[in-house]
Amino acid sequence: MLDDYLLTVISNIGMISLIALSAYILLITGEISFGQQAYFGISAYSGAIATTLWGWPFWIALLFGSLLAAIAAGVVSTLTVRISGLYFSIATLAFSEMVRLSLLKFSYQKEIDGELVGPNGAEGFGEIRWIFENNISVLQYTLLIYLILILVLICLFIIERSGLGMIFRMLGQDPMLTRVHGLNPVIYKVIAAVLAGFIAGLGGMLYAHSFTYIEPKIFNVMLGVHSLAYGLIGGLGTVFGPLIGVALDIGFLESIRVIHGYRMIVFGGLVALMLIFMPRGILDENRVYRLKLALKNWFRV
Amino acid sequence: MFELREICKSFGELRALHSVSLKIKSGLITGLIGPNGSGKTSLVNIMSGVYPIDSGQILLDGKDISGATSDQISRLGVFRTFQHIRIFERMTVIENVISAMISLEPFSLNELLGQVRKPDDPKVKVAQNMLEIMELEEEATLFASELPLPKRRRLEIARALARDPKVILLDEPAGGMTPKETESLANLILKHVAPGRTCLLIEHKMDLIAEVCEDLCVLHHGEKIAQGEPLVVFNQPEVIEAYLGKV
Secondary structure, three states: OOOHHHHHHHHHHHHHHHHHHHHHHHHHOOOOOOOHHHHHHHHHHHHHHHHHOOOOOHHHHHHHHHHHHHHHHHHHHHHHOOOOOHHHHHHHHHHHHHHHHHHHHOEOOEEEOOEEEOOEHHHOEOOOOHHHHOOOOHHHHHHHHHHHHHHHHHHHHHHHHEHHHHHHHHHHHOHHHHHHOOOOHHHHHHHHHHHHHHHHHHHHHHHHHHHOOEOHHHHOHHHHHHHHHHHHHHOOOOOHHHHHHHHHHHHHHOOOOOOOOOHHHHHHHHHHHHHHHOOOOOOOHHHHHHHHHHHHHHHHO | OEEEEEEEEEEOOEEEEEEEEEEEOOOOEEEEEOOOOOOHHHHHHHHOOOOOOOEEEEEEOOEEOOOOOHHHHHHOOEEEOOOOOOOOOOOEHHHHHHHOOHHHOOOOHHHHHOEOOOOOOHHHHHHHHHHHHOOOHHHOOOEHHHOOHHHHHHHHHHHHHHHOOOEEEEEOOOOOOOHHHHHHHHHHHHHHHOOOOEEEEEOOOHHHHHHHOOEEEEEEOOEEEEEEOHHHHHOOHHHHHHHHOOO
């Protein structure tokens, strides 16, 4: 039966998939960002403030948090658009640490029902009670997470088949050649970053309301490194790649009791092995293409 | 007409091009030759906007385009190929050709988010045509990384043709090809690339130059030392000296 523990693992997979997808979008445009956790965090805090302190409806708060994250991502990518490679990675890391350290100093509390509620620096932000106030069960919230994940996947699917998706992949392979093809990389890099920021934001806001308590240290660099690793393990050829990576890590490694406590060691080894033997993941571009051809032939017969 | 006026370009202490002026006549194939390191590829990089110039002027049909970036120049109808082949290796051959046509349409949401690989899409039709012309139709669904070198060079030209540029700059299109492959490339250039276009052809293979070029320009140490009809230019003492040294 679906007990609450299993449901928590499943909903975790859904929420972390969103930040993994956001890192994936940047990976296919050829940029390695160590800073997607910043957008996840910005949206977690702002979305939770909106529902808890301001009493906004959930959906509007979800949009609000994600839009703030998208705007922050747009600003950062406009500032870093002329740098790439290692320098881009360092810049994104620096920004995300700025966000985390600012959250450590950020205090904004209000008295609600005789109790002080709101983010208070390192103590974190508890009492995000939207789930309890509205009597949402774990199962219902899990379904909500997956509804949003599926909507995001449909959007990414459409983009993958479109000119925009092709431009993303062109940028990821040869930015100079993309420019010679008459496309200005600056525009498309910013579009990719804003899209990635928004998707990370969706994940962050859902995360805050699922755990009812958030603190700045959740949004440290390990979250960003993981979200990168998910795409690299699962594969960069399709949007399902990062989902496979998340499912492998959270669904498989964390649930096996035998290796409990050794999960990070196994995961680290897995990343190293993948980078040596399958540098673009299990479902890389070539395998995805062959799979598609095989499926097409199979349906024709 | 593509015109360069007193172009200078240095990389630190190295003077790659010094006051090069060059007129590329419309509708002709102009050859560009010179010993290694004479600045041929630098010139193409400048004409396609990949490198900014230090001084001088670039004119396209009388319009000053000095300082334009490579995406702007590309949208003005100038396209190039690369001496060191650049293709999108993690895409199929036909996708490589389609990718060249994305920026041809005005920027619109429909253009950006519409499906690019629909079989009945005009872009796909054009891409198939170009692959047929370049005799690559059987390789259309292969990954570009699987192509051997001569086919990669032809893919670069197919891609350039798909954009249907006014001016096409070919940087050593026969590099690494056997004499037989070079011969068939010459035919393809004369039949499909040149008609109705302005071409600049960089080559080391003199028989190819002699066969297809109507005008020839020689660079040496970053300076232009000769321009004129190929057979006349070949016999100029400065040109012989640049290639073979002084007797």
